[in-house]
Amino acid sequence: MPDTAILEIRNATKRFGGVTALNGCSLSVAAGKISGLIGPNGSGKTTLFNCITGLERLHGGQILFKGRRIDGLKPHRIARRGISRTFQVTRVFPQLTAFENLLAVTGTAFDAAHERADELLAFVKLDRLRDEFAGNLSYGQQKLLEFIRVLMTDPELILLDEPAAGVNRTLLNELLDVLTRLRDQGKTILIVEHDMKVVMGLCETIFVLDYGEKIAEGPPSLIQGNERVIEAYFGR
Amino acid sequence: MVHITGTMVLQVVVSGLLVGGLYALVALGLSLVFGVMRVINIAHGTFLMLGAYVTYWLFALAGLNPFLSILISVPVLFVVGALIQRLFVFRVVNAPELSSLLLTFGISILLANLAMLAWTSDYRSVEFLTGSFIVKNIAISKPRSIAFALALAITAIAFLFLHRTKIGKAIRATSQNREVAEVCGINVRRIDLITFGLGAALAGAGGSLVSVMFAVYPEMGQVYVFKSFLVIVLGGAGNYPGAFFGGLLLGVIEGLSSLFLTAQLTEVVSYVLLVALLLLRPQGLLGGRT
Amino acid sequence: MPSLAKVVLPTGILMAALAVLPMFSSGYHVSFTIQVFMWIALAGSWNIISGLTGYVSFGHVAFFGVGAYTSALLITKAGWHWLPAGLAGCGPAALLALLIGYPCLRLKGPYFAIAMLGLNEVVRALVSYFEGLTGGGSGISLPPINATVPVYYAMGATALAVVVTTYLIINSRFGLRLISIREDEIAAETMGIDTARMKLYAFLISAAFPGIVGGFYAWYASHIEPMGVFPLITTITMIIMCLFGGAGTVLGPVIGATLLSIMQELVWARFLFVHQAIFGALIIGVVLLMPRGILGVARQYFRLPRTV
Numbered sequence: 001m002p003d004t005a006i007l008e009i010r011n012a013t014k015r016f017g018g019v020t021a022l023n024g025c026s027l028s029v030a031a032g033k034i035s036g037l038i039g040p041n042g043s044g045k046t047t048l049f050n051c052i053t054g055l056e057r058l059h060g061g062q063i064l065f066k067g068r069r070i071d072g073l074k075p076h077r078i079a080r081r082g083i084s085r086t087f088q089v090t091r092v093f094p095q096l097t098a099f100e101n102l103l104a105v106t107g108t109a110f111d112a113a114h115e116r117a118d119e120l121l122a123f124v125k126l127d128r129l130r131d132e133f134a135g136n137l138s139y140g141q142q143k144l145l146e147f148i149r150v151l152m153t154d155p156e157l158i159l160l161d162e163p164a165a166g167v168n169r170t171l172l173n174e175l176l177d178v179l180t181r182l183r184d185q186g187k188t189i190l191i192v193e194h195d196m197k198v199v200m201g202l203c204e205t206i207f208v209l210d211y212g213e214k215i216a217e218g219p220p221s222l223i224q225g226n227e228r229v230i231e232a233y234f235g236r
Numbered sequence: 237m238v239h240i241t242g243t244m245v246l247q248v249v250v251s252g253l254l255v256g257g258l259y260a261l262v263a264l265g266l267s268l269v270f271g272v273m274r275v276i277n278i279a280h281g282t283f284l285m286l287g288a289y290v291t292y293w294l295f296a297l298a299g300l301n302p303f304l305s306i307l308i309s310v311p312v313l314f315v316v317g318a319l320i321q322r323l324f325v326f327r328v329v330n331a332p333e334l335s336s337l338l339l340t341f342g343i344s345i346l347l348a349n350l351a352m353l354a355w356t357s358d359y360r361s362v363e364f365l366t367g368s369f370i371v372k373n374i375a376i377s378k379p380r381s382i383a384f385a386l387a388l389a390i391t392a393i394a395f396l397f398l399h400r401t402k403i404g405k406a407i408r409a410t411s412q413n414r415e416v417a418e419v420c421g422i423n424v425r426r427i428d429l430i431t432f433g434l435g436a437a438l439a440g441a442g443g444s445l446v447s448v449m450f451a452v453y454p455e456m457g458q459v460y461v462f463k464s465f466l467v468i469v470l471g472g473a474g475n476y477p478g479a480f481f482g483g484l485l486l487g488v489i490e491g492l493s494s495l496f497l498t499a500q501l502t503e504v505v506s507y508v509l510l511v512a513l514l515l516l517r518p519q520g521l522l523g524g525r526t
Numbered sequence: 527m528p529s530l531a532k533v534v535l536p537t538g539i540l541m542a543a544l545a546v547l548p549m550f551s552s553g554y555h556v557s558f559t560i561q562v563f564m565w566i567a568l569a570g571s572w573n574i575i576s577g578l579t580g581y582v583s584f585g586h587v588a589f590f591g592v593g594a595y596t597s598a599l600l601i602t603k604a605g606w607h608w609l610p611a612g613l614a615g616c617g618p619a620a621l622l623a624l625l626i627g628y629p630c631l632r633l634k635g636p637y638f639a640i641a642m643l644g645l646n647e648v649v650r651a652l653v654s655y656f657e658g659l660t661g662g663g664s665g666i667s668l669p670p671i672n673a674t675v676p677v678y679y680a681m682g683a684t685a686l687a688v689v690v691t692t693y694l695i696i697n698s699r700f701g702l703r704l705i706s707i708r709e710d711e712i713a714a715e716t717m718g719i720d721t722a723r724m725k726l727y728a729f730l731i732s733a734a735f736p737g738i739v740g741g742f743y744a745w746y747a748s749h750i751e752p753m754g755v756f757p758l759i760t761t762i763t764m765i766i767m768c769l770f771g772g773a774g775t776v777l778g779p780v781i782g783a784t785l786l787s788i789m790q791e792l793v794w795a796r797f798l799f800v801h802q803a804i805f806g807a808l809i810i811g812v813v814l815l816m817p818r819g820i821l822g823v824a825r826q827y828f829r830l831p832r833t834v
Contacts (some may be wrong), residue, residue, distance in 0.1 A: 017412075053716050079718035093709035095774075096702060104702035105717035113699075153718055276636040278584075278643070327814055334580045334708070335813055337639050338769070341584065342809030345762060349803035357799075458758075462644040465636075500655050507641075507648040514637055515629035 006031035006066060006157055006188045007052070007083075013060035014047055014212070021047040023212035024061065029157070029205075034179060034189045036199040036220075039209035040233055045192045046088060048209070049159050053085050054078045065157070084155035088162050088192075090142040094135025098126055098145055101134050102152045113152070120148040124174075140167050147175070157188045164195045176202055200224065208232065240495065243373050248491035254380040256487025257387040258445055260480040262460055263467035264391060265438030267479055270468075271411035272431040273329050275336040279320070279344035280464060281457030283436040285351065287313050287443025288452045295362050295447075302362050302448050303382060306390075309440040317436025321429050329428060344457070351454035359451040383445040390441050391480065394434075398476075407431055459503070466510050544682060548675045556678050560746065562787045563681040567739045568760070569767035569779035570688035575732035576765075577773035578701065579725050580708030581631065581638050585645035587760040589619035589733040593740030594755040595653060598666040601745065608671075609680060612741030619737025620730045622649070627729040632722045634711060650756040665751025668744060677746045684742065688735050693776045695731075704728050705774065759802055766805050769812045772821030777834050781820055 005028035014022040022044045029035050037045050050056040052063055054075035063071040070078050093101050102117035103110070121127040124144045129137060134145055143166065150158055163179075164172055179189055179202065193199045199206060200220040208216040208223060210232040216223060223229055266280045290309040294300040300308075320343060328335040365382070368375035398404035410417040410427045418424050442460070450456070463486065471482030486506065493505035548556050568590065576582050593615025600611035626645060630638040653660045660666065671677070695701040703724050706714040715721050744750050763786070771782025790801070816823055824830065 055712065055716065075712075075715040076718050076720045079716055084718075085716060087713070091710045091713035093706045093713070095709055096705055100702050103699060104706040104714070105719060110699050149717065276640065324810060324814065332580060332708075333636060333639075334576070334582055335817065337582045337636065338765070338809060339813045341582075341765075342806050342813065344806070346803055346806030346810065349799045349806060352799045353803065459647070462640060465640045498655070500651055503644070504648050504651050504655075507644050510644070511626065511629050511641060514633060514641070
């Protein structure tokens with residue numbers, strides 16, 4: 001592969017009881033690009049995210065970030081190496097204000113963090129809700145807040161679990177703009193998304209998972225015509 | 237220091253195993269409720285105390301055989317448990333852990349103190365059966381062995397119930413995955429009600445059996461939440477058979493520590509054991525799920 | 527935001543009034559206020575671990591008892607002055623917290639709560655067992671105190687220290703991180719917060735203060751014994767006072783401790799079991815009906831900053 005891989009999954013295996021969620025899954029995410037991770041429900045996308053971020057432990061295989069193994073590390077250690085994520089169902093801190101949600105997570109100096117937090121709130125136009133409890137925000141607003149909380153930690157690799165779900169069109173377009181700009185700043189982004197328009201329009205590379213295995217990989221144009229992918233989605 | 241002989245060791249191991257069967261029974265109730273509702277019921281020991289009082293009063297007032305009174309303490313405690321679930325606990329099933337812990341703590345304090353007001357804090361005993369069988373120099377206490385056999389039988393019945401009946405299967409399904417169970421048409425709130433009642437009933441049965449061995453008083457239940465939890469951690473991996481061996485193991489450990497150290501330090505030993513287990517093998521029963 | 531004059535002035539007056547109270551009032555009022563100070567400090571300490579992180583400590587009285595024994599031993603065996611001896615109570619209390627907290631706080635779920643549930647009994651058993659040092663069941667007698675006023679100030683300063691510490695924590699990033707653990711520990715952990723370490727720090731602070739309170743209490747009470755300094759009811763009282771006022775806030779434990787101390791004194795002090803049963807019912811009621819406590823109810827009517 002011509003690009004340098006920032007994240008490499010090697011033969012990842014994860015079982016839940018009798019169910020195999022990841023079955024020797026291998027893929028490598030190119031640095032400085034937006035990649036997509038798609039697949040039918042239950043194909044292991046979120047499990048893979050959980051394994052990358054350390055919430056679940058692999059039963060076999062390795063995960064390397066910038067050439068160093070991160071599987072087996074505690075989630076906060078992985079986060080500090082430069083990986084940050086959002087969740088499929090938003091997980092803000094409801095009884096902290098929007099502003100405090102951002103302050104809580106950062107590793108930089110407290111004063112600098114204040115400025116950065118205000119910048120980011122303005123960036124997604126949440127500045128007027130700065131001192132509102134996060135639990136009182138609308139779902140879309142919580143999603144944005146969770147997203148800028150990711151940026152607060154200044155990660156190199158950003159994992160987004162269904163960023164488009166439940167977000168209205170205008171907001172979505174802005175979000176996609178932001179993602180492209182982040183990519184242009186040199187960030188790597190990996191997205192799990194069901195909205196095919198979003199995935200096809202945004203991602204440079206797409207990985208397709210089925211039954212915990214990677215069944216296809218390539219640019220959107222190739223994935224769209226791939227027979228195995230169509231089979232996985234629509235059955236045979 | 238008394239010289240400790242092999243017979244003495246064997247003696248405490250046997251007694252420990254007998255008590256351990258009871259621990260397993262009580263722990264099963266706690267872990268059932270936790271499995272299904274993710275609620276650690278701090279009032280579990282209080283239910284045990286109520287079961288013990290049911291047996292005591294039936295024995296003291298009506299002369300009922302304490303072992304037979306299980307047939308009454310089980311349904312009584314089932315109703316008490318279901319009622320408490322219906323009135324209070326169902327409100328905190330999906331709430332943060334803090335709420336359910338504090339709520340059940342409040343319930344345990346309320347019930348224990350109501351028991352003190354009603355029945356005073358006197359120690360009472362059910363002197364029904366005394367004496368021992370002697371097998372090769374080892375005294376096997378009669379009440380303990382009957383209690384052990386009954387604990388075993390009740391545990392077995394509970395297993396059969398969980399594996400063979402429709403409700404039992406629904407309980408296990410809910411405990412494996414609540415959302416999926418709900419999607420599959422299981423009435424999760426009804427399962428909660430039954431499970432909480434069942435948990436209380438198992439504690440109640442345990443209380444009836446405890447009453448023939450140890451003193452009955454309002455605060456007797458306190459230690460059993462901790463013991464049951466330790467049994468579950470010892471058994472590990474969330475499987476109910478594991479908890480059964482955990483119970484036997486705890487009984488033996490307690491027996492040995494009272495022999496080699498002193499009865500006063502039995503609880504200290506179990507406590508150190510729990511903390512050490514958590515330190516060395518943190519993925520006990522409950523750690524597997526996040 | 528309330529103006530400076532609105533906050534500082536009444537607080538200043540209250541503090542001044544409390545400072546001069548012993549000069550003008552009877553021994554009864556002084557000793558009652560000592561009780562209130564004690565409960566503010568204890569409820570406030572419980573709040574730091576349980577109110578902020580959501581990890582429930584069911585055995586906080588253990589730290590109080592350990593502090594009491596530490597100071598009693600330092601006074602009687604080592605001849606220390608009561609003030610440094612009382613303050614020294616925080617050392618063993620924090621050490622005990624480290625021993626329990628390190629293994630149990632690394633784990634999510636109910637491990638910590640259960641471990642704390644058993645701690646009190648265990649420490650009491652140990653204290654009774656080491657008779658040579660602790661006097662076993664009969665306890666330790668200290669020299670009778672001739673003046674309660676110094677204890678009044680010491681206890682008052684401790685209560686103030688707890689409140690100020692809580693204020694500083696809640697207004698710091700450390701505090702935000704503790705609350706984020708309570709709100710969503712998994713999210714906090716994934717966002718790079720070392721949750722285990724944060725919880726442990728909070729727990730150490732939370733255990734140190736009851737150690738000091740216990741240390742002063744031993745001197746004040748002149749006699750301590752296992753049943754007296756490790757009662758479950760002390761933990762229950764800390765919890766209900768904190769919840770009643772408003773867990774996770776600065777003033778909640780102060781309000782809860784003050785109100786319930788007064789009610790306790792006026793209404794039900796003489797009936798122990800009724801008293802405990804009422805506390806049990808109160809815990810149930812507060813958890814189900816007003817989980818944010820009095821301050822939470824007040825918040826619905828007045829705009830209060832979170833940092834109160």
